[in-house]
Amino acid sequence: MTLRFGVVGTGAIGREHINRITNKLSGGKIVAVTDVNHESATQTVEAYQLDAVVYPDDKALIADPNVDAVLVTSWGPAHEETVVAAVEAGKYVFCEKPLATTGEGCLRIVEAEMKQGKKLVQVGFMRRYDTGYVQLKQAIDNHVIGQPLMIHAAHRNPQVGENYTTDMAVVDTLVHEIDVLHWLVGDDYKSVQVVFPRKTQFAHDKLHDPQLFIIETQSGIVIDVEVFVNCKYGYDIQCEVIGEEGIAKLPEFPSIVLRKDEKLSAGILNDWKYRFMDAYNIEIQDFIDSVTKKGEPQGPTSWDGYIAAVTSDACVKAQQTGEKELIELQERPDFYSEKKTQTV
Amino acid sequence: MTLRFGVVGTGAIGREHINRITNKLSGGKIVAVTDVNHESATQTVEAYQLDAVVYPDDKALIADPNVDAVLVTSWGPAHEETVVAAVEAGKYVFCEKPLATTGEGCLRIVEAEMKQGKKLVQVGFMRRYDTGYVQLKQAIDNHVIGQPLMIHAAHRNPQVGENYTTDMAVVDTLVHEIDVLHWLVGDDYKSVQVVFPRKTQFAHDKLHDPQLFIIETQSGIVIDVEVFVNCKYGYDIQCEVIGEEGIAKLPEFPSIVLRKDEKLSAGILNDWKYRFMDAYNIEIQDFIDSVTKKGEPQGPTSWDGYIAAVTSDACVKAQQTGEKELIELQERPDFYSEKKTQTV
Amino acid sequence: MTLRFGVVGTGAIGREHINRITNKLSGGKIVAVTDVNHESATQTVEAYQLDAVVYPDDKALIADPNVDAVLVTSWGPAHEETVVAAVEAGKYVFCEKPLATTGEGCLRIVEAEMKQGKKLVQVGFMRRYDTGYVQLKQAIDNHVIGQPLMIHAAHRNPQVGENYTTDMAVVDTLVHEIDVLHWLVGDDYKSVQVVFPRKTQFAHDKLHDPQLFIIETQSGIVIDVEVFVNCKYGYDIQCEVIGEEGIAKLPEFPSIVLRKDEKLSAGILNDWKYRFMDAYNIEIQDFIDSVTKKGEPQGPTSWDGYIAAVTSDACVKAQQTGEKELIELQERPDFYSEKKTQTV
Amino acid sequence: MTLRFGVVGTGAIGREHINRITNKLSGGKIVAVTDVNHESATQTVEAYQLDAVVYPDDKALIADPNVDAVLVTSWGPAHEETVVAAVEAGKYVFCEKPLATTGEGCLRIVEAEMKQGKKLVQVGFMRRYDTGYVQLKQAIDNHVIGQPLMIHAAHRNPQVGENYTTDMAVVDTLVHEIDVLHWLVGDDYKSVQVVFPRKTQFAHDKLHDPQLFIIETQSGIVIDVEVFVNCKYGYDIQCEVIGEEGIAKLPEFPSIVLRKDEKLSAGILNDWKYRFMDAYNIEIQDFIDSVTKKGEPQGPTSWDGYIAAVTSDACVKAQQTGEKELIELQERPDFYSEKKTQTV
Structure with missing residues (x-):
């Protein structure tokens, strides 16, 4: 089974994860992309030769039934809303830090996830x-x-x-x-x-x-x-x-x-990028493997x-x-x- | 483009490479398998849930038009014959050491490869x-x-x-x-x-x-x-x-x-396996990437x-x-x- | 010129310094010894075969004109009185820590030393x-x-x-x-x-x-x-x-x-003794050399x-x-x- | 007991040992000095303020009854003759490498030493x-x-x-x-x-x-x-x-x-000097201690x-x-x- 990702946010870290999933790791595929800067999303699809739909916003991307997991790499303050929406749609989420900018925001995600009855969210603490x-x-x-x-x-x-x-x-x-x-x-x-x-x-x-x-x-x-x-x-x-x-x-x-x-x-x-390069790869591979083989991610949780x-x-x-x-x-x-x- | 591998030899190192290509790396796929011990080949396909044909011998496997590259992980003395046959069929080859058990055997592979006009063979010197x-x-x-x-x-x-x-x-x-x-x-x-x-x-x-x-x-x-x-x-x-x-x-x-x-x-x-674990992964990924993107492997050659x-x-x-x-x-x-x- | 030491306190650290000056370093000699336990002083003279007078107390030892420098290795609370007396007699002093048990006590030594118009005291901070x-x-x-x-x-x-x-x-x-x-x-x-x-x-x-x-x-x-x-x-x-x-x-x-x-x-x-063994030797040799060649110690002072x-x-x-x-x-x-x- | 040294050769290494014995170590004293360059010997005595006789040659120095041990730091080819003479006179010898420039020369020293019935010679292998x-x-x-x-x-x-x-x-x-x-x-x-x-x-x-x-x-x-x-x-x-x-x-x-x-x-x-500085000090102190306390050196022998x-x-x-x-x-x-x- 291939885990189909929708990516919200195609800045530097977003593109790195896209490259990782597309060219280095096994079992994942980018099928949808969005960014507040629409052109960035379009360029990313081209640059990485993705077979992916470009959506106008996170809502539309989450709604795509082909999207199994949402990769949240947008601007920090936008994370909470996207994550809550994805969780409420029953999608898996890999969210770069911060999960939300406030403790209250994080608790809203926690509540949404608990309502779904199983863990859906992994936070990008790669260490x-x-x-x-x-x-x-x-x-x-x-x-x-x-x-x-x-x-x-x-x-x-x-x-x-x-x-x-x-x-x-x-x-x-x-x-x-x-x-x-x-x-x-x-x-x-x-x-x-x-x-x-x-x-x-x-x-x-x-x-x-x-x-x-x-x-x-x-x-x-x-x-x-x-x-x-x-x-x-x-x-x-x-x-x-x-x-x-x-x-x-x-x-x-x-x-x-x-x-x-x-x-x-x-x-x-x-450069900090090299220090945790392997950890980033293992982290995303583990997310893919856990979700596809065990039905839930096992990395850092919403509670973390x-x-x-x-x-x-x-x-x-x-x-x-x-x-x-x-x-x-x-x-x-x-x-x-x-x-x-x-x-x- | 996905590089489709046929594997000759499903012993320990063969299975490791199969697992690597199937579950850890990007861009490769096992589509055919053979072993002198037919049961070993069959069990391997099951164990790794491969969508792969089991062939009676290397000749048949090489002849499969779905096979882009032959992964040679059989007993050392059998390498030369398989590699020559694969090269003559214009297939890419990743061959574990030794390429052949004699210098003369290696030269026969060298000749066959030069006749094809481009590099096809990479030898598994992972260091x-x-x-x-x-x-x-x-x-x-x-x-x-x-x-x-x-x-x-x-x-x-x-x-x-x-x-x-x-x-x-x-x-x-x-x-x-x-x-x-x-x-x-x-x-x-x-x-x-x-x-x-x-x-x-x-x-x-x-x-x-x-x-x-x-x-x-x-x-x-x-x-x-x-x-x-x-x-x-x-x-x-x-x-x-x-x-x-x-x-x-x-x-x-x-x-x-x-x-x-x-x-x-x-x-x-x-255990030596852990020492060069990353090198094995990078080696095979490089083989896949070079072949699919540049048309020839760039690792250790037949001459090596x-x-x-x-x-x-x-x-x-x-x-x-x-x-x-x-x-x-x-x-x-x-x-x-x-x-x-x-x-x- | 040989620096002639009178030692006040022949416990463990006192004996170590005596051994050091007698058998390892150059330019120093133990000529007088005292301890509140008179027998300890006598035994020390025998054990190290010293050509040294055993005095009943620090006052008598300090008064010996053959004593150039007083090595204070007695119980901490006794240091201040011995050091002040030695300084007032114009003798050099090497005093193990603490110089005195209170800041006020240290200041009394500082005053006595300043009255003598030159540095006489080194404190045993060997690091x-x-x-x-x-x-x-x-x-x-x-x-x-x-x-x-x-x-x-x-x-x-x-x-x-x-x-x-x-x-x-x-x-x-x-x-x-x-x-x-x-x-x-x-x-x-x-x-x-x-x-x-x-x-x-x-x-x-x-x-x-x-x-x-x-x-x-x-x-x-x-x-x-x-x-x-x-x-x-x-x-x-x-x-x-x-x-x-x-x-x-x-x-x-x-x-x-x-x-x-x-x-x-x-x-x-x-064992901590080995960690600073060389430092102890260099410290005492430096005290001997500085006093005999420059007329004052150059290590940690009364102010330290x-x-x-x-x-x-x-x-x-x-x-x-x-x-x-x-x-x-x-x-x-x-x-x-x-x-x-x-x-x- | 103080070990009284006569030094044969007041070049660089000779002066270093003289300084070491005079100013750093315990139990040794330079009482006689010679060098083929008489002026060098005289200058050395002045430079280190030695209370030492300057002899015209090694024979005279060895003959001085105040000399307990001969420190041989002359030119390598001269070592053998000085060491044999010193040994035959029953003097202790600390000889810098080489003991002699030939195996035969060394054997002559060995024979002379064995005739004396006890070890007298230490070779300066400080490692x-x-x-x-x-x-x-x-x-x-x-x-x-x-x-x-x-x-x-x-x-x-x-x-x-x-x-x-x-x-x-x-x-x-x-x-x-x-x-x-x-x-x-x-x-x-x-x-x-x-x-x-x-x-x-x-x-x-x-x-x-x-x-x-x-x-x-x-x-x-x-x-x-x-x-x-x-x-x-x-x-x-x-x-x-x-x-x-x-x-x-x-x-x-x-x-x-x-x-x-x-x-x-x-x-x-x-600079190699710092690498074995401590070893040089320990070596010479050990020579002094062994000779004065045990009656023979215990370092590298004539046989070495x-x-x-x-x-x-x-x-x-x-x-x-x-x-x-x-x-x-x-x-x-x-x-x-x-x-x-x-x-x-």
């Missing part, structure tokens, strides 16, 4: 499919390092543009740690505090960079995450879990090792999207108040109860 | 698609380390079975280094010598293990390859190129890093298969004589002239 | 002599990583005894980071906050372990230090300085690298002892209040103005 | 005192990696001067591996073969660089040593022992780790000097013949029987 994070999770789940007590993490980009503001360090950047870290330790967040170190001279006016987030979980795990988006030297993701009996850390991204000019060196990526939204809000508030802010989630419905590690 | 080797090649081609002068390499397996004999260290094991190292430095081999160190107690009677191969190229690059197939600790591939201006080395296979029990450690693979066969013979002879043996190749036809780095 | 920290300081001072913005540090011991209480994580453990980190970045501390993660099951009742200290400097550098004294896996000191243009990190303690049992591993120390005392007090208070506590230092006298990197 | 090599030896002796089967080693210098000829790659460079490797595995050498790779453009006319030495031991361990003295990138010593149950490798020289400019890097030394000389000769012959050359040693006298690991 859970990165082999490094998967190995970390296995080490934790297999009690290799004992009970986790702390996590030291860092999210570094070489630089960002002038329109990247302080809050975007949460919404665009930290959000990936927000999703992957609670999954890693199987715990919910309780509070967050932000400390602003001395600002780098390379950050623009509207951005305080770097920032240090101190997040506590319900069980008392303390997580510190450095977010530094003008670190200059490269794109670098670090994650180290301190357990009662040992410590486990993400591997460096693999690179040949040079001995040259009095230095022993390995390359560090400059909700957690990310509420936590992001608290983090932004903590940036503004300088105080420890609570992260208050509604009770998790049984519908979204945690299962064992799902990927790989 | 050229490993990102580590690709990075090494780029470093060399981009003059990062200057002119290569030496290579230190090692090929280690945790253990081998009782029927693994001294010569298989060449034919089954070293052959991968034989292919990838001349590609890496863009040079042909000149001679080989074998030194037998003290034998490990863990090797069976018919196997001298480890072995050290000293290979020289036409331009004077000296390559030492340790082959150690009962090293016990894991599957480990090492390659370090010593250049006039620096040294480049393959990365270790990525693994999370643990601090535990007074040790800082990373995992080493036990010939080089591997002649070099393997010299290595086995050197094992027996203890002397430096010449590696005498026919002149490379223009048809197979080297181009720039082709993969990734 | 400044560790080649790793020295390299870090050089990288910072040479602008290799640009302006420091953050430091991530960790101080981990495999386990501690039952009488190790929560405050000792500051006074016995963190105090080394307190000294070395302000020296590293050439800045003074401003505030500290403590976060208590979930407690490890391996900590005794009176100890909350691990702890996370968030320290800010006057210029806004944010330092997080994990103190984890029952980490089980080994003795491990980590320090990573995040700068505007790059990051510099302490090396791992050197160890041979093993490939064994599917692991690539290096050893981690279990004062900084450590005041900062430790604030850290202990922050443990108790859970709030951000200010670190309020008196103005640094010109007498103790910072010079360039002094060691190596 | 045995390097903590990395010591850890390797412990790993081997403790059966951590099982029976050694192979060693892969490399000795790389950034560059050498114009008067460095092909044979000096043995006599000046490889000689350190020659000494340390047989000590490491507790075995004697049997044969050596040299392979010359393509020559680097950075080597002068009289030098073939790099070179690959293949050495076999009596028990069949195969050792390959790359000697590359114009490698440009730094001074780099590599040694990896392949055992039946695992592999152990020297650590890299410790360095802070940088993340900068898309590179993760650690420094590589340029003999092994180095005979093996060097065979290596130079193998450079010239291109053949496998035998390394034929006389039978080891019981006087020089191997004991357990002696250092550290």
